[in-house]
Amino acid sequence: MRFAVLGSGFWATEVHAASLAGHPDAELVGIWGRDAEKAAAAGARYDVRGTTDLDALLADVDAVSISLPPSVQPDLAVRAAQAGCHLLLEKPVALSVADADRVVAATTAAGVASVVFLTYRFRTSTTAWLEQAGRSHLVGGSVTWLASTFAADSPFRGSVWRAEPGAPLWDLGPHALSLLEPALGPAVSAVGARAADGTVNVVLEHEGGATSTLTLSASASTLSAGEEFWVHGDAGRLVLLPEAGATAHEAHAVAVTELQAAALTGGAHPCDAAYGARQVRVLAAAQDAVAAGARRTV
Template structure:
């Protein structure tokens, strides 16, 4: 499959480009970015071509991988689907329901496959754990995703403007939901949401299967407090998501495998754009509640 990369930021440099260039079933045709010099540098590093015109790249490929801010991603994903390209997207698909819905509509209209890179879903140990817990009659769940991206002592390369504007809810909230939804069922209501220190937010969810869950999300945690965890409690006891240092590039390569499979057999992947839309809808509901509490 001929694939193009849209984006040249830290995630594109550290994860997308190396994984795509090394993949045996992909031909990384070229790189487009909003900064032509960065596209030239990244393309040269991986022996491919920089593109100044995004439409020219779309015309030359069968699929695109996107490593751009979510709302830029959504606009270009619609454009790429219209050009007949399969979509390997990052999370969140967009930070508005309208933006995410437009991506789903464009992919459906064009009949192209889509996969959203929710990292945990493409880490074998985590994905196996999620499958084992699904439908387990759980009473409650708890997810904590605490990053130190915007802590004063942090040297993270991911302190990008969109994360500074939208905060932990939109950056790490999708990670938490991607684990909880397949286990506890869809969310029927965002019951409560409240601000904590920094950009920290606490969200309470009521799930369709009767369970409740809580999310604690932050990008401003002290480095010593950073980390992620998911815990389930029910009649079967207590289960915790296995911890480990996931290799993001390997997980992204598995997401590319999933896109290849969906494009070949025509069956939607569980982490397709429609699932990305559902995650966006839940986060938008939580954002609205947070806005109400701030008034």
């Protein structure tokens, strides 16, 4: 399957393009970017076309791997789907329910496959953890993700959209939901609050009565930074431990393989655009709950 990467920033070049360039069953054909110089440099790095001509690139590929800000992604995803390209999307799919629904409608109308790249969902350790969780009667769970997004050595320190006040929820929340919802069921309501330093705390109620907590920060000190994921029930507390040596590059390669399988079989992937849109609904409810200081339904 012939792929184009849409985006020429750090994540696009270091993860999406690198993964595709080394994938045994996919071919990286080109890289599109809004900045002609950056696009050309990214293309030269992988010996493929770097261009600002989106339509010409879409006409030459079977699929796109999108690595763009969530405010930009929906329009490009719709154009790619309308051109008949399968979609490997970044999280969050969009920053509004309306935009997320546009992406879903475009994939449905075009009959193209879609997968949202949620890093932890494409790791072997997560698959085993979710299988174990599926054999347990669970009553709750927790995700704590404290990031130092704007530290001097962070590759995301120049990210404009991550500097917005609600960004921790929209940047890290999709990862949390991708682990908690398969284990505990769909989230149906949210309450929350924001700490003085911008840390977001959300309590979700899930179908069936389980609850979970999310503690998310983009501005944690480097000494506080880290991630913790667990669920609990009759089998005790099931902790998702870090997978030694796991990289985003490897997870992306798995997502590429699974997108290709969905495209070939015509089946829906568990993390397709429709699931990405559902995440947007949960995040929008949580954001409103934090702002209003009141419970919001999904």
